[in-house]
Amino acid sequence: MAARMAFSRLTRSLCEVGRSRSLLLQSARWVTSASKTLTVTMDDKTGIAEMSLNRPPVNSLSLEFMTEINIALEKLEHEKFCRGVIITSAIPKIFSAGLDILEMYQPKPERLSEFWKTLQDMWLLLFGSRLTTIAAINGHSPAGGALVAMSCDYRIMAPGFNIGLNETQLGIVPPFWFIDTMMHTIGSRQTELCCQKGLMLSTEEAARIGLVDKVVPLDQIASEAKAEMQSWLKIPVAAKLITKQTIRAPILEKLQTRQEADVQNFCNFAMKDSVQKSLGMYLENLKKKQKE
Numbered sequence: 523m524a525a526r527m528a529f530s531r532l533t534r535s536l537c538e539v540g541r542s543r544s545l546l547l548q549s550a551r552w553v554t555s556a557s558k559t560l561t562v563t564m565d566d567k568t569g570i571a572e573m574s575l576n577r578p579p580v581n582s583l584s585l586e587f588m589t590e591i592n593i594a595l596e597k598l599e600h601e602k603f604c605r606g607v608i609i610t611s612a613i614p615k616i617f618s619a620g621l622d623i624l625e626m627y628q629p630k631p632e633r634l635s636e637f638w639k640t641l642q643d644m645w646l647l648l649f650g651s652r653l654t655t656i657a658a659i660n661g662h663s664p665a666g667g668a669l670v671a672m673s674c675d676y677r678i679m680a681p682g683f684n685i686g687l688n689e690t691q692l693g694i695v696p697p698f699w700f701i702d703t704m705m706h707t708i709g710s711r712q713t714e715l716c717c718q719k720g721l722m723l724s725t726e727e728a729a730r731i732g733l734v735d736k737v738v739p740l741d742q743i744a745s746e747a748k749a750e751m752q753s754w755l756k757i758p759v760a761a762k763l764i765t766k767q768t769i770r771a772p773i774l775e776k777l778q779t780r781q782e783a784d785v786q787n788f789c790n791f792a793m794k795d796s797v798q799k800s801l802g803m804y805l806e807n808l809k810k811k812q813k814e
């Protein structure tokens with residue numbers, strides 16, 4: 523079943539390669555989408571795109587921001603000249619603060635389910651992408667930020683920052699597919715240690731357990747990501763893609779077959795008084811911390 527899905531995705535990907543080139547293409551380096559919060563550029567010569575997250579103050583993932591990211595990811599997925607994407611942040615010291623907690627605190631039920639569905643879609647697109655994906659982690663990367671990074675094929679991180687699934691520290695449970703993504707990256711024992719305690723690891727600790735693949739100084743992170751991408755792009759594309767899909771298909775399928783139920787579970791969980799109380803206290807502490 524998994525192999526069949528992987529094959530059909532590959533066939534789709536290869537068909538998409540036959541589509542006509544985007545009209546936006548004007549020069550070797552072009553902007554495929556640019557808004558205040560997201561810039562996506564593509565180098566036509568190398569086929570390497572860069573997606574730069576820019577939602578101040580901390581790149582938290584709101585419904586609108588994730589929708590924008592999803593549209594951009596789909597566009598790149600279908601752009602025949604695109605072979606890889608580097609995801610990074612335009613905000614100094616923050617890769618992404620994860621989900622926008624304000625979306626989960628005292629939410630409108632309809633928006634809450636839309637928010638969760640959009641997050642699921644973002645993960646499905648990124649984790650299941652035909653493209654080679656590299657996270658250039660140039661800042662802190664808690665929770666949903668770590669999920670984005672872990673969904674990529676490779677992670678390069680600058681020293682001096684933290685990364686991890688810290689949900690339990692907020693009194694919330696990391697969803698099964700967050701946990702699956704971490705297990706896929708670092709194995710089940712390390713995932714259990716990290717997730718139960720909600721550990722935020724330093725760059726070096728993350729590298730030691732394989733959560734991060736390479737540590738490079740901040741000022742070299744962009745060039746290193748490009749060099750790493752070039753080495754991935756030398757591998758025969760179909761062989762690499764089928765291998766990726768064979769490994770990832772069962773993990774993707776697990777959410778694909780229970781997306782609706784997962785939305786429902788999340789909404790029920792998030793709306794609980796105890797969870798709302800925890801989120802409220804956490805937000806208050808974040809604001810207090812700023813005043814100290």
Ligand SMILES: CCCCCCCCCC/C=C/CC(=O)SCCNC(=O)CCNC(=O)[C@H](O)C(C)(C)COP(=O)(O)OP(=O)(O)OC[C@H]1O[C@@H](n2cnc3c(N)ncnc32)[C@H](O)[C@@H]1OP(=O)(O)O
Nearest residue numbers: 582619620621622623662664665666695787791808809812
């Ligand atoms: C049966 C079970 C079914 C399933 C159950 C599912 C349960 C739900 C699971 C949901 C999973 C959660 C995943 C998440 O991603 S939750 C978010 C986790 N993120 C964090 O904990 C990060 C919190 N932020 C920080 O640690 C720091 O802000 C920072 C990123 C390290 C940056 O530090 P800083 O000193 O540079 O900035 P700071 O002053 O703290 O913040 C600036 C302003 O930004 C606001 N802010 C920070 N993070 C968030 C956020 N994630 N969402 C919204 N707003 C955020 C902060 O409050 C400051 O705001 P203001 O300027 O005071 O107004």
